[in-house]
Amino acid sequence: MPDAPAPPPTPRARLRWDWGGAARWFGAEFLVVVTGVLVALAVGAWWQGRQDAVSEQAYLRQLAADLRETERAATEADAFLRPVDRAGSLLWLAFYETAAPPRDSLLAWAERAMWTSTVRPVVGTAEALVATGDLALIRDDSLRTAVTAYLERTRGRLYDHEQFDQAWAAAERRMRRHVDPTESALRLYDAATLGGYLAQMGVPETDLSELNAPFPFDAGPFLRDPDALQDAFEMANAKRNLLTVRRAMAEDARALRRRVEAELAG
Template sequence: MSDVPTASPSEPLPASGPPAGPPTRPWTILGRLSKAVREQNWFAVALELGIVVLGVVIGFQVTAWGQARSDAAREQTYLRQLAADLLATQQVVARVDSVQALPDRATKQLLRAFYASEAPPVDSASKWLLQSYEFDVARPVLGTAQALVSTGDLNLLRNDSLRSAITAYIDRNEWAVRHQESFQDLGFTSTQALHRTFDFASTLIAIPPAVLDSSSRAKPTLFYPIDLDRPPQPLDVDRFFRDDAARAFLLEINVYQYNQMNLRRQMRDLAIALDRQIQAELDR
């Protein structure tokens, strides 16, 4: 017999291929947590739960940090827009002050003439009457401040005193605008009544013909004493400056002008004061 050993039929043959590696570790937190619970590895359970909680906390912190940065950027944008509105308000007031300087002065000159020993020359009186008829009002620029309040974005401003100052600024300016409109009605009514005390066309003939002709072409719907068969007579200064009704109407116009000037001054001072607070906040 041959001495070559033979495999017993009951012995299994070795499997072909690479040897099996160690069992894989679950990659998801839920998988690792489930495995740790099955194995009753409570330290691993606590560790996985701690990782989950820490991740949630960090996520909230990152979100809050991003929101805070966004809110701070929006706050700066609002502050710059407010500063621009306040500058615009001051410019509006300065423009109206400049426009109203001439009519305000003309009204005072007319009132002084009522108490002078002699009536002024016709040309001077006519010029003052024409100049006194000028009504311009200042409107504060409140768009950004009102938007802050109406949208609730006022809470973006972190300075409590600045928030209070903005709401007070809106209230005081809205009060000023309402009073401005009431005084404007007084000015219009008094001017219309004053014009009934004399022929307004008589003041227009004191204007150089070239200016009258140019004005007539620019405003064709208004009446100008040009090419009339019976031109108006010059202003009767002796009669006009003895008319108590005319004097009373001019006094009302003067009151209107005085109150409008004070309201404009209030708008300007409010804008300057709030702008100081805003600039201080921007410089922080």
């Protein structure tokens, strides 16, 4: 009897891929990753914003300090130069007086008019803000503009100050050909004060009472000398211009300082 045919093989069960579940799992994982990235970005932005705010405050405090120092220097220079500038004006006006002032007064005015003082605004912080790009840390647009405008104005003021200072220095050198300031110094200052000045200059101790001016000041020829008049005018005019620039520097610094302090207070 022939063998019975073998039964057909049992088909293996096919694995079914649950596309719906996989998609849900992938979507959940993707959402976790995206959420993590967004949280990290948000935390980073928050931290950077906080650091920027700290840097902004530090810059503004230092900027305010620089501006206060500029105001202080200008105010002190004004106080020091007020009698100096007045002496220069009196020396110039003496050429127009009907009755000549006393010789000693002319000599004292000439000596005092030869003094000077220079004011340099403190702009280190403002320059650093612009040069490094950290000006962007200042959030107030108008304050950023005010800082750059202040720098531009200050550079212009410094240029003017240098020009007027050079004009004064040239006239002062010429005035020394008419007046020996040492003669006035010997009359104006006591021996101890003048001796201290000379010691600072490296001059050995000297009996000042034995010193005599080699070219004594003669008021008559001096007041009739048109070159002396021109030099006196140029000295006085340069000092007046320097005063104008100095006060403008102080006012510029004061105006910006008030804006900076208002920003700090806010």
